[in-house]
Amino acid sequence: MMNNADASGGAAVVVRGLHVRRGRNEVLDGLSLAVPRGRIVGLLGPSGSGKTTLMRAIVGVQVIRSGEIEVLGLPAGSTALRTRVAYVTQQPSVYDDLTVRQNLRYFRRVLGAPASDVERVIGRTELGPVAERLVGTLSGGQRGRVSLAAALLGSPELLVLDEPTVGLDPVLRVELWALFRALADDGVTLLVSSHVMDEAKRCDRLLLMRDGELLADDTVDGVLEVTGTDDVEAAFLRLIERGEPDLRSPAEAADAGGHGRHAASPAPAERAPEESR
């Protein structure tokens, strides 16, 4: 049973049998998946596939019907997770009528993070030149980075980012992915949603979603290999045609008692998240 322990010990997020209904629609219908620690996991799918609902459920702000969600070993939404998990919504959720620095100072005080964190996250998101400007006067991309900077305060162990690169120019997009990679190298787990399939190749693992169900939970290479394609968009279509999902997730392995279906998944190097803080 070593594998079993490994799988759950190495997972930042484990979702089992998640059902979410919004209004009369079954948005998520029995979803199970796992997000390994210290990795960038891409959550891809067309709009309306349930990505945001899944992210909200993981962060603990979504009312769920049934299912289990474990985040960093605790039930999603636990009080103890509020400083360890950060969520960036698709719409930048910062105050337009405050400056960049005032926004970050306020969120820092709410989080109880050290005062030096404000300068650190301004540096990391390269917002220095606009730090004294009102957020309402910034471009959409800059506002998004302010929202991201607020999420980096207090060095959370899990970052849940909903479409962080939407509408960004290619140079900024590359810089942002470099930042995500640097964070992952520090041991932070990132769950990043996107509807741009190109971005998939920058992730360590992919969760492909459609109509509230998983089409794939695998590494990028794994998905391409299973579908015999060389880009993720084609793989997505192939999986829909095939009608059978590609699930080689650590969660599956854990549920099945650890017999070797997750051969293709990377064994995440065990990192104690505390070390990186």
Next chain:
Amino acid sequence: MTLTRTFATAGRVLAQIRHDPRTIGLLVVVPSLLIGLVAWIFTDTDVFSGIGPAMIALFPFIVMFLVTSIATLRERRSGTLERLLSMPLGKGDFILGYALAFGLLAVVQTAVAVSFAVWVCGLEISGSIWLLFAVAVADALLGTALGLLASAFARTEFQVVQFMPVLVFPQILLGGIFIPRDQLPAVLEAISEWLPLSYAIDALQAVAADSESTAWVVGKLLVIGAWIVGSIVVGSVTLRRRTP
């Protein structure tokens, strides 16, 4: 709930308002202008000395209700409330932070309105001006607290504006401005006994005429205080960390 987070929130709300000088101007000036208008309308009569105290209750109450309900609703709609509630911010920190910030504004606004009514419009106050001020501030705070509560039940800006006629107008109509409350039909008089604005208007009129003891006025103040606390508690209970 922690003091640091409550004060951080109050400071943040005030910083937002500081960046919006037009709102500050409107908040401070509008009630005084309206009181001045009422005084002008009744220049050649003695009506103003009768309803002037009630005007001090009315205009700051309405303005604070509107400003607070829209500000908190904006926070819900922009996603910042969801972000805050996914952080270690208590619901009480949020509501009290708003109440503190807008309460401070209410104090400034009321001070200007009372001064204007008394020294510019010549409203005669026979009782203690400090007591008048205390009642007026409590009343503006009541507007803030009810505004916080109303925003909890509104999904859109349109809805929250509709709450004003629902929550505020009946209190004005039954508060004893148009006709003394004891001359209302029995049912309406009984209802008016339950409305917080009635207490504020009664108290302000009593102070202006110096017709009741200080203890009686303080009794009315306590009722208003209970309404403020009640609205803040109910308002914070209605905040949800998880939403559908």
